[in-house]
Amino acid sequence: MRQIASSLISTGARVAGLRSFCHQNVLQRTLPCAVSECASLVSRKRPSIMSSGNSVLIETNLTSRLFHTTNFIFSQDTDLIAGEPDKLYSLIEVECRGHEPAVLRSYQTFVSSSAAHLNISLxxxxxxxxxxxxxxxxxSVHIHKKHRVQYEVRTHFLIMKFARLTGSAADTFLEYIQRNLPEGVSMKVTKHELQKLPEHVKPSPEVII
Known part of the structure; x- marks a missing residue:
């Protein structure tokens, strides 16, 4: 039994050594071939550089399965588009109408806290x-003329005035409070915009002030 066990161990060691030897030989043979093939492909298809004006175009086209086609465009022309000047509002009036005064008071608290967080002067x-x-x-429908009933509708008003706002701040703030407007409440916004005087309104140089 000891002889059989020792023979099996020696046979396993020989098989493992043979496998590792074959694996090393295969890697040593195949790796230089793959490197040489890649180098030959790169030398055949070198990237071509074309310059046109202020832009540089680099094209790399390889037909091998190991590479992909890539196109890079670098442009030095940067066009800066100047935006329109922001509007200025001296006063914005927000008028709310509703039938429930408690709803208007709650909404007024919400708008006041929102304006305070956004540094908008109320x-x-x-x-x-x-x-x-x-x-x-x-x-009744047709009879009993003296028997009548009276209905009434009460409309409550709330006016909030905001001063010195820019156009972007006003648009953001109004959109926020309008999205949170309660049901049954209407809103009317009046804007007072600051504008330059037209040329025909300016005084002539002959007028002495």
Whole structure:
């Protein structure tokens, strides 16, 4: 039994040594061939550089499976487009109308806190007198003229005035508060924009101030 076990161990060691030897020989033979093939392909298809004006175009086209076609374009022409000047508003009035005063008070708290977080000056908050509209109708459809019922609709108003805003800040702020407008509440926005005087309004040089 000991002789059989020793013979099996020696046979396994020989097989493992043969495998490692064959693997090393295959790598040593195939790796230089692959490197030489890649070098020959690169030497055949060198990248061509073309210059046109202020731009440089580099094209690399290789037909081998190991490489991909790449195109790089570098342009030195940078066109800077000047944007339009931002608008300036001296005052923006936001008028809200609703039938529930509690809803308007809650919305006024929300708008005031939003303006404070965005550093927007809230100049004034007004609560104008409510508007009441009444209808007096017959209680029945066709008879009993003296039996009537009265309906009324109460409209409450809220006016908030914001001062000294730019166009971008005004657009962002108004879009934010309009998206969070409660149901049953309408909004009216009035903007007072600052503009330059036209040329025909300017005084002539002969006028002495």
């Amino acid at each position: 100049e004034e908050i007004l609560w104008p007198k409510k508007h009441i509209r009444r209808w007096t109708l017959l209680k």
